[in-house]
Amino acid sequence: MIDNISWLAVYPEIILMVMGCVIVLADLGVSSFRRTGTYVLTMLTLAVVAIMQAMYAANGNTVYGWSNMVVSDAMGNWLKCFATLSMMVALVYARPYSADRGMLRHGGELFSLAIFSLLGIFIMISSNHLLVLYLGLELLTLSSYAMVALRRDHEASVEAAMKYFVLGAMASGFLLYGMSMIYGATGTLDIGEIFKVIDAGETKPQILVFGLVFLVAGLAFKLGAVPFHMWIPDVYHGAPTSITLIIGSAPKLAAFAVVMRLLVDGLLPLAADWQQMLAFMAIASLLIGNLVGVVQTNLKRMLAYSTISHMGFLLLGLMSGVVNGEVDTGTAQTAYSAAMFYVVTYVLTALPAFGIILLLAREGFESEEIADLAGLNQRSPLYAAIMTICMFSLAGIPPLVGFYAKLSVLEALVATGSSFNIALAVFAVVMSLIGAFYYLRVVKVMYFDKPLTAGPIVAPMDVRSVLSFNGLLVLILGIFPGGLMGLCADAIVRALTS
Incomplete structure (x- = not known):
């Protein structure tokens, strides 16, 4: 019997599912070239869901529903709130670009697919059961494949969608095979029960580690960490820029x-094993992401390798929560809250960076090369300043929020007292210095190169307003990072103690 608590835990997901179907049907009656009715209905839906998630998160309660298959806690609710706001901002930036390239001419699939991909994100975040997690993952990835291929008449987009589909299917297979091994070893799909069985020593560690390898491989693909990063540059480059943003x-x-x-919740007793894998992937991601990013001339590919390097930093935070196989509550809370703060600020900074690329694109011109930003300051000091803020934040230059994100991860590494982790922190700083080159190159091109065109930059009011606020938020959170840091720390503490 399903009780009221079970329904309470998934109300936002139910709203997204129902409204996704409603938006598909409502779009049939929309004739606007820019799908104004569909767009407004989508944004209203996302706004309601974001408010619900913020209320859930502020309440701070942890609720398990549907026979413990889903969990609604502070960490998950804040992440879902941020994901919803991110999707709203992405759709504001994406709509003019998509309309100009005929992606909305035959229907508003962009908006319905965005809703369903967000539903997949919600299910993944709420999952406390391996099959529920896989269900959310497939909903997200299948929606993403379709969005990448939305520009049907563009050869590069179709090719990127095929690559994404093939590599994504392989990664899903890795993840599913790893889950099957974990189930075979523990006899349960419940993540909480998996922890109890492993902690009690009631299973063979060899089988668990074998399944763990495949599990981590599948997760690394979703993060875009080396050596499972090969899809990131091609998909980021080939997909329509509006979809790359999403x-x-x-x-x-x-x-x-x-x-x-x-x-952390399910396989913490195997931390000594997965920490080694995360450390290897973090080192490789920082190395390859920054070194290959230096030689890129295409802005989208450069940001793709930037993403890979940032995922390396995120992995450093995740691996520093356990020291020598021992779990210390203070160390774990510091490390995981730093990782959460890092991923939230990365998304916040990536949005306006891609937003500027979308803004500069025009009919027949994509503005994807770094050289296309030449003289941007002379054409629009505002947009040049926003892009500069993004580049400096991604590079980790104070007083922007990216600096404090990197600093919090490095502090978590050093706080462990492990000589290996301290060496990793030094390596991460060196890699960040190398990576700063390609971010500063973009700033140099905008301020010191001659513009390729003197034409004005025209942007709709909603895009201009949201882009300005987004860039300002990156600066303000850098000057006053304490609020967001405290929010992440509180969410992690509640998640670890529930």
Whole structure:
């Protein structure tokens, strides 16, 4: 029998599911070239869901529903709130670009697919059961494949969708095979029960570690960490920029949540094993992401390798929660709250960076090369300043929020007292210095190169307003980071003690 608490835990998901179907049907009666009616209905839906999630998160209660298959806690609710806001901002930036390229001419699939992909994100974040997690993952990825291929007449987009589909299917297979091994070893799919069985030593560690390898491989693909990063540059480059923006933002929050649910909540007794894998992937991601990013001339590919390097930093935070196989509550809370703060601020900074690329694109011109930003300051000091804030934040330059995100992860590493982790912190700083080159190159091009065109930059009022606020938020949270840091720390404490 399903009680009221079970329904309470999934009300936002139910709203998204119902409204996703309603939006599909309502769009049939919309004739506007820019799908104004569909867009407004989508934004209203997301606004209601974001408010609900913020209220759930502020309440701070942890609720398990549907026979413990889903969990509604402070960490998950804040991540879902941030994911919803991220999707709203992404759709504001994406709509003019998508309309100009005929992606909305035959229907508003962009908005319905965005709703269903967000539903997949919600299910992943709320999952406390391996099959529920996989269900959310497939809903997200299938929606993402379709969105990448939305520009049907564009060869690069169709090719990117095929690559994404093939590699994504392989990664899903890894994840599912790892889950089957974990189930075979523990006899349960409930993440909480998995922890209890492993902690009691009632299973063979060899089988668990074998399943863990496949599980981490599947998670690494979703994060875009080396050596499972090969899809990131091609998909980011080939997909329409509006879709690159969507798949490069909110899904990162879901990937972080899944790592927390699986590795920390379920497989913490195997921390000594998964920490080694996360450390290897973090080192490789920082190295390859920054070194290959230096030689990129395409802005979207550069941001793709930037994403890979940032996921390396995120993994450093996630791996520093356990020291020498021993769990210390203070260390774990510091590390995981730093990782949560990092992924939230990364998404916040990536949104306006891609928003500027979308804004500069015009009919027949994509503005994807770094050289296309030449002289942007002369054409629009405002947009050049926003892009500069984004680049400096991604590079980790104070007083922007990216600096404090990196600093919090490095502090978590050093606080462990492990000589290996301290060496990792030094390595991460060196890699960040190398990575700063390609961010500063973008700033140099905007301020010191001659513009390729003197034409004005025209932007709708909603895009201009949201872009300005988004850039200002990156600056304000850098000057006053305490509020968001405290929110992340409180959410992690509640999640770890529930």
